[in-house]
Amino acid sequence: MSGSIARRYAKAIIAVAQEQDALEQTGDELRVLRALAADPQIAQALANPMLTAPARRRLALAIAERLTLRPIMRNFLAVLANNRRLDQLVGIADQYQKIVDAMLGRVRATLSSAAPLSPEQLDAVVAELARQTGRTVLVEQQVDPQLLGGVIVDVEGKVYDGSVRTQLKALATSIAGGRSLL
Amino acid sequence: METGQQSFSAMQRATFRVMKTGAAWGRTVLMLTLLPAAASFAAETQEHHGGAHGAPWLKLLLSAINLLIFLAIVRRYLGPFIVQLFEGQAMPFTEWLRFRRRRIADALAEADRAKREAEALRAEWQRRIEQLGVELEAMLKQARADIAAERDQILAAARRAAEAIRRDAERTAENEIRSAQETLRAEVAAQALAIAERLATQRLTAADQQRFVTEFVRQMERQ
Numbered sequence: 119m120s121g122s123i124a125r126r127y128a129k130a131i132i133a134v135a136q137e138q139d140a141l142e143q144t145g146d147e148l149r150v151l152r153a154l155a156a157d158p159q160i161a162q163a164l165a166n167p168m169l170t171a172p173a174r175r176r177l178a179l180a181i182a183e184r185l186t187l188r189p190i191m192r193n194f195l196a197v198l199a200n201n202r203r204l205d206q207l208v209g210i211a212d213q214y215q216k217i218v219d220a221m222l223g224r225v226r227a228t229l230s231s232a233a234p235l236s237p238e239q240l241d242a243v244v245a246e247l248a249r250q251t252g253r254t255v256l257v258e259q260q261v262d263p264q265l266l267g268g269v270i271v272d273v274e275g276k277v278y279d280g281s282v283r284t285q286l287k288a289l290a291t292s293i294a295g296g297r298s299l300l
Numbered sequence: 301m302e303t304g305q306q307s308f309s310a311m312q313r314a315t316f317r318v319m320k321t322g323a324a325w326g327r328t329v330l331m332l333t334l335l336p337a338a339a340s341f342a343a344e345t346q347e348h349h350g351g352a353h354g355a356p357w358l359k360l361l362l363s364a365i366n367l368l369i370f371l372a373i374v375r376r377y378l379g380p381f382i383v384q385l386f387e388g389q390a391m392p393f394t395e396w397l398r399f400r401r402r403r404i405a406d407a408l409a410e411a412d413r414a415k416r417e418a419e420a421l422r423a424e425w426q427r428r429i430e431q432l433g434v435e436l437e438a439m440l441k442q443a444r445a446d447i448a449a450e451r452d453q454i455l456a457a458a459r460r461a462a463e464a465i466r467r468d469a470e471r472t473a474e475n476e477i478r479s480a481q482e483t484l485r486a487e488v489a490a491q492a493l494a495i496a497e498r499l500a501t502q503r504l505t506a507a508d509q510q511r512f513v514t515e516f517v518r519q520m521e522r523q
Contacts, residue, residue: 232509239513246520266500268512280516282504286496294489295482 124209152211
């Protein structure tokens with residue numbers, strides 16, 4: 119239910135952003151708003167049913183002022199406040215990104231490694247992912263020393279695991295006779 | 301005369317005493333036997349004392365009394381029969397005799413039939429008693445066979461139960477051994493993993509990381 123609501127609002131803001139040729143900029147601002155709305159205290163304030171319509175509007179405009187958002191986003195926040203949909207900001211941002219990525223032929227991937235990859239290594243991985251998916255790959259890189267070595271890539275839920283930790287655990291599981299050690 | 305009168309009076313007193321104490325049948329028999337004798341005795345006494353001069357009124361009286369008693373007895377005991385006889389309801393004597401003979405013959409035949417039935421019954425019971433021995437023997441034989449079969453069944457069930465218990469015990473022991481082996485193997489693997497992770501953290505270099513990424517890309521290419 120909330121997914122479809124978020125999707126409707128995402129499509130609406132995409133249409134406005136396309137008219138202004140500001141898809142990327144709008145996406146960046148939505149990411150900032152998403153990070154803000156993901157905070158538990160702010161999420162609680164945005165979802166507070168005791169807030170009156172003027173109070174909600176004032177809150178939305180205060181956020182827009184603080185983040186120096188463009189008018190398009192300020193108006194969008196005002197619409198969400200009027201419609202009591204400020205609590206849907208996270209879902210709207212996710213849907214916006216997913217729809218825009220699909221429109222632009224992009225796929226987002228999360229790359230985790232024990233140590234930061236060199237640009238050459240990262241390019242090699244991205245190139246291979248683009249070949250596999252047939253789309254432009256936008257990689258978000260994370261460092262996780264627990265992996266010990268190697269790389270784990272998550273492309274829209276599909277995981278490529280080349281980490282040393284996983285290989286060692288597979289080996290230990292084999293020693294244990296199939297009993298999982300995870 | 302005086303002696304005769306005294307004897308008669310004594311006889312009458314005896315008669316009345318008997319009549320008072322005896323049953324009606326006794327009184328009747330006594331009167332039938334004593335009154336004619338008393339009348340005869342009185343007549344004789346009269347003749348003996350010159351009775352030729354007087355009328356035989358006493359004898360006549362006694363005879364009349366005797367006749368009345370006789371008629372009373374006849375009326376008492378034969379009256380109904382006589383009435384039936386005159387009304388045509390009583391059975392003629394010959395017919396009665398034939399009836400009696402037939403009844404006796406029927407009774408004899410009935411007794412004979414009862415005797416035959418008793419003999420047949422006795423023979424039947426004799427046969428049953430003899431057969432009872434055979435049946436008892438058969439029942440005993442069957443009971444022994446049943447007991448033996450039941451014993452065999454119980455023994456077979458006990459053997460099966462013992463076998464099942466033995467198999468369960470073996471299975472339990474095997475499972476416990478297997479579980480212990482798996483636990484031991486898992487502990488060994490966990491310790492090996494911990495050691496390997498510690499060594500990897502200590503010894504993996506940037507060159508190793510480069511090699512891992514290269515190998516990862518190759519594996520993706522192979523997919």
